[in-house]
Amino acid sequence: MIIAIDGPAATGKSSTAKAVAEKLGFMYLDTGAMYRAVTLAVLEKDISLTHVYTLESFLTSLDLNIHYIEKTLMIELDQLDVTDRIRDPEVTAKVSEVSALPAVRKTMVKFQRKLASGKDCIVEGRDIGTVVFPNADLKFYMIADASIRAERRKKDLLTLGKNKDISELETEIKNRDRKDSTRVHSPLSKSEDSIIIDTSHLDFYEQVNMIVEKIKTIQKGKT
Numbered sequence: 001m002i003i004a005i006d007g008p009a010a011t012g013k014s015s016t017a018k019a020v021a022e023k024l025g026f027m028y029l030d031t032g033a034m035y036r037a038v039t040l041a042v043l044e045k046d047i048s049l050t051h052v053y054t055l056e057s058f059l060t061s062l063d064l065n066i067h068y069i070e071k072t073l074m075i076e077l078d079q080l081d082v083t084d085r086i087r088d089p090e091v092t093a094k095v096s097e098v099s100a101l102p103a104v105r106k107t108m109v110k111f112q113r114k115l116a117s118g119k120d121c122i123v124e125g126r127d128i129g130t131v132v133f134p135n136a137d138l139k140f141y142m143i144a145d146a147s148i149r150a151e152r153r154k155k156d157l158l159t160l161g162k163n164k165d166i167s168e169l170e171t172e173i174k175n176r177d178r179k180d181s182t183r184v185h186s187p188l189s190k191s192e193d194s195i196i197i198d199t200s201h202l203d204f205y206e207q208v209n210m211i212v213e214k215i216k217t218i219q220k221g222k223t
């Protein structure tokens with residue numbers, strides 16, 4: 001069973017996907033983390049995004065691996081754990097530009113389908129219900145007010161030992177949403193058959209349980 005969770009930046013998709021997966025014994029896949037890892041590699045290797053052949057050979061030789069350590073996703077790049085580094089501000093600032101490239105999307109979508117197909121998996125991102133798994137068993141679209149998202153992102157960064165001004169974070173989040181929604185290839189958009197979850201005033205456990213209950217209803221129908 002594939003469950004798609006899409007939505008703009010910092011709406012709580014990753015933490016929700018992880019908690020829902022844990023409750024149901026499903027796998028989860030954070031596709032944003034994959035785009036962040038590619039972006040980190042682009043920055044580290046100083047890859048030109050305008051040179052098609054350079055980019056394609058970079059993508060062919062990309063050594064990106066996903067592991068689950070005690071049910072938590074670990075991202076490895078060139079055999080090094082980059083799970084924390086992909087959240088660096090330089091990566092966040094560049095990720096929308098890298099993710100908009102058709103060659104990057106093609107490689108990542110193929111990889112995502114390979115990782116999740118045939119499994120019980122919660123897959124979260126921007127284009128899961130529209131492009132990666134258009135036939136997902138259930139689709140959710142998470143939204144929240146920008147100011148609340150900025151507050152949540154500030155807390156996330158503080159746990160990583162980083163401090164950032166809240167208004168700066170809100171501007172960044174809005175910019176990223178604009179870039180992600182207006183790009184030509186696989187833009188962030190809500191598919192018609194997805195269920196909207198507005199997390200602005202929901203407590204984390206409420207939103208997790210809401211999704212879990214809807215999945216359980218579908219599961220019952222399948223048995």
Ligand code: CDP
Pocket residue numbers: 008009010011014031032033035036095096097099100124125126127128176180
């Ligand atoms: O966690 P946060 O909301 O900051 O974003 P993320 O899920 O880590 O995704 C980072 C970026 O990757 C997004 O802003 C998109 O540019 C890109 N992305 C994408 O293009 N397609 C996906 N399926 C997932 C992420």
